[in-house]
Amino acid sequence: MERERYLRQITLPGVGExxxxxxxxxxxxxxxxxxxxxxxxxxxxxxxxxTLGLVDDDVVKLSNLxxxxxxxxxxxxxxxxxxxxxxxxxxxPEVKVEVWRERFAEDNALSLVERFDVVVDAxxxxxxxxxxxxxxxxxxxPLVHGGVRNFAGEVMTVLPGSGPCLAxxxxxxxxxxxxxxxxxxxxxxxxxxxxxxxxxxxxxxxxGLGELLVGRLLVYDALSATFHEVQVTRNPSCPVCSxx
Amino acid sequence: xxxxxxxxxxxxxxxxxxxxxEGFPVDLPEGGRVAELLDRLGIPxxxxxxxxxxxxxxxxxxxxxxxxxxxxxxxxxxx
Numbered sequence: 001m002e003r004e005r006y007l008r009q010i011t012l013p014g015v016g017e018x019x020x021x022x023x024x025x026x027x028x029x030x031x032x033x034x035x036x037x038x039x040x041x042x043x044x045x046x047x048x049x050x051t052l053g054l055v056d057d058d059v060v061k062l063s064n065l066x067x068x069x070x071x072x073x074x075x076x077x078x079x080x081x082x083x084x085x086x087x088x089x090x091x092x093p094e095v096k097v098e099v100w101r102e103r104f105a106e107d108n109a110l111s112l113v114e115r116f117d118v119v120v121d122a123x124x125x126x127x128x129x130x131x132x133x134x135x136x137x138x139x140x141x142p143l144v145h146g147g148v149r150n151f152a153g154e155v156m157t158v159l160p161g162s163g164p165c166l167a168x169x170x171x172x173x174x175x176x177x178x179x180x181x182x183x184x185x186x187x188x189x190x191x192x193x194x195x196x197x198x199x200x201x202x203x204x205x206x207x208g209l210g211e212l213l214v215g216r217l218l219v220y221d222a223l224s225a226t227f228h229e230v231q232v233t234r235n236p237s238c239p240v241c242s243x244x
Numbered sequence: 245x246x247x248x249x250x251x252x253x254x255x256x257x258x259x260x261x262x263x264x265x266e267g268f269p270v271d272l273p274e275g276g277r278v279a280e281l282l283d284r285l286g287i288p289x290x291x292x293x294x295x296x297x298x299x300x301x302x303x304x305x306x307x308x309x310x311x312x313x314x315x316x317x318x319x320x321x322x323x
Contacts, residue, residue: 126319126320147320149318149320152254154252167301168301169294170317170320171294171303215299219265224263224265226264228250228266230315231299232299232300233298233299233300235301238301
């Protein structure tokens with residue numbers, strides 16, 4: 001371990017070399033390598049999370065560059081996960097980056113989720129989000145949810161069994177949810193704020209520090225420059241997590 | 245009866261002088277439902293994706309009670 005690389009966090013109360021070793025042994029799956037996935041993956045790689053998994057089937061497009069800070073103009077047309085791997089390894093050669101250039105779908109959901117310790121929802125549509133939520137609840141994996149739209153965003157951490165899941169919060173399993181929000185408007189740094197908060201949640205979970213956003217939806221509004229917290233409770237008739 | 249409402253993600257634009265995420269009181273007839281609350285606020289139901297009553301997922305048909313805390317959200321995007 002390059003101790004100096006992590007010096008500023010090793011010296012934090014509750015982290016130490018032991019915490020750093022823990023991070024280096026950890027495996028985090030980031031589903032979606034876009035506006036949320038970019039800051040999440042950068043901060044987790046920089047922090048020395050030993051293995052990062054990235055799933056995304058897309059290529060870099062010009063309209064991505066306003067917010068997806070992993071990519072450069074010369075990367076246009078290249079597969080996002082390949083560019084992301086190169087960038088992340090250049091940031092920190094001590095970590096491993098495993099990539100899947102495919103959609104997160106019914107046929108790979110469970111096998112992907114079960115390889116990792118924590119999963120990050122950096123998706124851009126409700127269909128994938130619903131699937132991710134079901135897979136994480138089924139395999140009892142922590143899921144750090146993030147979402148953005150226009151000038152606002154939100155974060156919540158799902159610890160299956162001990163707090164509400166995403167289907168307790170949204171009508172994820174209903175037809176209304178199929179109205180996709182992919183391609184919606186967003187101010188570039190807003191996913192930066194939300195993705196950064198997601199990375200913080202992941203590190204806290206892995207290090208066993210502080211209080212997670214379990215049952216607490218943290219909502220950010222750039223226009224009023226405010227954060228608000230909304231309590232969310234488990235739905236006893238939740239179509240997803242009440243079965244587990 | 246009086247409920248407390250919080251609007252998120254742009255829904256606050258439908259109500260004059262209401263700020264993102266800040267609670268405000270709304271008076272409704274006894275037995276009023278979430279749909280009637282939206283009607284009172286002038287928020288089209290199509291703009292509301294998620295409803296929480298006292299932190300629990302709810303629908304437009306759910307009946308509200310005195311003192312309920314209602315949070316309304318539009319659909320989310322991402323990536």
